[in-house]
Amino acid sequence: MINGTIFKQTLRANIKLWLIFTLVLTLLQVVMVSVFDDRMITDIGHMVEGTPLAGFFGQTTLLSMLASTFYAIHGVIFPIIYIIMTANSLIAAQVDRGSMAYLLSTPTKRSTIIVTQASYLIIALVVMFCIETVAGFITLQVFQSDVDVVIADFMMLNIGLFLLMFAISGISFFFSSLCNLSKNSLAFGAGIPLAFFLFQLLSSVDDSLEVLRYFTMNALFDTAAILEGENYWWQFGILLGIGIVLYIASLVVFKRKDLPL
Amino acid sequence: MTIISLQHVTKDYGHGRGIFDVSFHVKKGTVYGFLGPNGAGKTTAIRHIMGFSKPQQGIVTVSGLNSWNNASTIQETLGYLPGEVALPEHLTGEQFIQMMMDLRKIKDDTHCKKLMDFFELDASGKVKRMSLGMKRKLAIVTAFMHDPDILVLDEPTSGLDPIMQQRFIDFIKDEKRRGKTILLSSHIFTEVDATCDEISIIKEGHIISSFNKQELLNMTEKVFHLTVENTKDYTQLIQMIESDITFQLISKNEQINELQISCYPSDLSKLIKRIADFPLLSFSEVPFSLEKHFMEFYDRRVGGELPWQ
Known part of the structure; x- marks a missing residue:
């Protein structure tokens, strides 16, 4: 089902963007992990003793610090931007420009095109997060060897983040397959993931906005549940399910729709 | 034997755009001209032949196969030249040709080389840097590199200089001699006049006249x-x-x-x-000019009576 020729061309056209985002994401992870200073947190903990902030710093570990920074903001927004740009260019932009006509004027099935392009997006994300995870793990070993880190939790944070991105890429890819115009594909394929991100961010800022948690898919990547050992498998399952359903839906809509080529 | 067939095909895009109850048949070995002003529905009809669009009513077949359900099989023996050139711009011309050869699973590039020589295509540069005419030639070469039996050409000579236009007309005549079935859409009278056997005129989505050029000449x-x-x-x-x-x-x-x-x-x-x-x-x-004849139709109301019928 995957066409090697198309995959090669897609890789050639998209590799630069992928490299840039992978590099940025990896560097962010490395910096975040390496700047963590256990003693500084303890010092601050002493300073705020007796104030309302005491509880907050008292329980701060390396992973909980990462969970509220990298796994809440940087590690989420950068891959989202990458997904938005790539998903649109994989299908909708080519239909909009008309260059899809050249692929379809060869004996290539529409389903082959979708499967090939979707595979590229998924593989690109898998490799991106593998590199990020490995780099984070090595940084942990090199800079934080004296800090007690639960490696299993660290891995689960990364797997959860990947599953969230898999589901988000499903949204962007679906609208790229559905829409004939780039602007429409971007309106939904970028608008929805960005709205989810903002809702999640706002809901964590203030208690009055916590209701927004129920309107964002990002809440299914529950870092607190992972670190506190609660049951989070059902959330992972839902994210995986959303992604799979959306990719299958992309295939169905693209096979059935009229192409303005 | 009918190669391309549209039977009562309707596709309504709203606001009067689209095609309405369009029927025509292209027989094997003939050049069929599809003539009409811009926005008349020529490209819409071709979209259906290519299987890019599904007709709301009617049926479109190519070599007896339903073009919506068998699009990829049909492409094996069909060469399509789109009306608008939109090539993948990150490639060089040569990379694009290689990609199309791979997608068409062509091993032997002699026919492709012959076409490149004939149309004087220099494919070495980046597609992005090519002139419109050069992109057009690149599209022509990749559309016919597999020596297809059926050629579907959407305004093929636009963007070519007069010498290349003439060469393209020679190419069509030559392909016709080799027994190819050709559908050519155009709004340029001279190229239709020079190449086509059968001609249909489409206006505002309706076919308003279909005739055989030789018969027309005999009756005018x-x-x-x-x-x-x-x-x-x-x-x-x-x-x-x-x-x-x-x-x-x-x-x-x-x-x-x-x-x-x-x-x-x-x-x-x-x-x-x-x-x-x-x-x-x-x-x-x-000399008889189809142009004068067509002009009458362009002005005539949809479904107007023909003077020789």
């Missing part, structure tokens, strides 16, 4: 331009023409004793016999 009045030696004979000739309903006087210019006469091909020998008695300085046929 011929026009002759005459110059008479002196005024006396000129006046006599005018009188003779005006008194005979077989002939029509189209125009006259008394100062220089010129006139134009028209008659049907069946009355040609009669005309020649009649004018043989007059001292003429010149006698020439005004």
Whole structure:
């Protein structure tokens, strides 16, 4: 089902963007992990003793610090931007420009095109997060060897983040397959993931906005549940399910729709 | 044998755009001209042949296969030249040609090389940097590299210089000699005139006329331009023409004793016999131009009656 020729061309056209985002994401992870200073947190903990902030710093570990920074903001927004740009260019932009006509004027099935392009997006994300995870793990070993880190939790944070991105890429890819115009594909394929991100961010800022948690898919990547050992498998399952359903839906809509080529 | 067939195909895009109850058939080995102004529905019809769009009503077949359900099988023996050039811009011309060869699973590039030489295509540079004409040539070469039996051409000569336009017309004629079935959409009269056997005119989504060019030529009045030696004979000739309903006087210019006469091909020998008695300085046929004929249709209302029917 995957066409090697198309995959090669897609890789050639998209590799630069992928490299840039992978590099940025990896560097962010490395910096975040390496700047963590256990003693500084303890010092601050002493300073705020007796104030309302005491509880907050008292329980701060390396992973909980990462969970509220990298796994809440940087590690989420950068891959989202990458997904938005790539998903649109994989299908909708080519239909909009008309260059899809050249692929379809060869004996290539529409389903082959979708499967090939979707595979590229998924593989690109898998490799991106593998590199990020490995780099984070090595940084942990090199800079934080004296800090007690639960490696299993660290891995689960990364797997959860990947599953969230898999589901988000499903949204962007679906609208790229559905829409004939780039602007429409971007309106939904970028608008929805960005709205989810903002809702999640706002809901964590203030208690009055916590209701927004129920309107964002990002809440299914529950870092607190992972670190506190609660049951989070059902959330992972839902994210995986959303992604799979959306990719299958992309295939169905693209096979059935009229192409303005 | 019918290769491309549209039967009562309707696709309504709203606001009067689309195609409505369009039917036509392209027989094997013929060149079919699909003529109409911009926005008339030519590209919409071609989209259905290519299987890019699903008809709301009617059926489209290519070589007997439903073009919506069997699009990828049909492409094996079909070459499509899109009306708008939109090539993947991150590639060089050569990379694009290689990609298309791989997608078409072509191993032997002799036919491709031949086409590149014929159209003088230089594919070494980046597609992004190519001129419109060069992109067009690249599209032509990749559309026909697999030597398809069916050619679907959407306004093929737009963007080509006059020399290349002529070369493209030669190419179509040559392909026709090799037994290819060709559908050519155009709004340029000369290329349709030069290549097509059968012609359909489409306007506002409706086919308003379909005819065979040769039959049309046989059924249309011929026009002759005459110059008479002196005024006396000129006046006599005018009188003779005006008194005979077989002939029509189209125009006259008394100062220089010129006139134009028209008659049907069946009355040609009669005309020649009649004018043989007059001292003429010149006698020439005004070449028939489809253009004049088409123009009548462009102005005519949809579904208007045809003058020769």
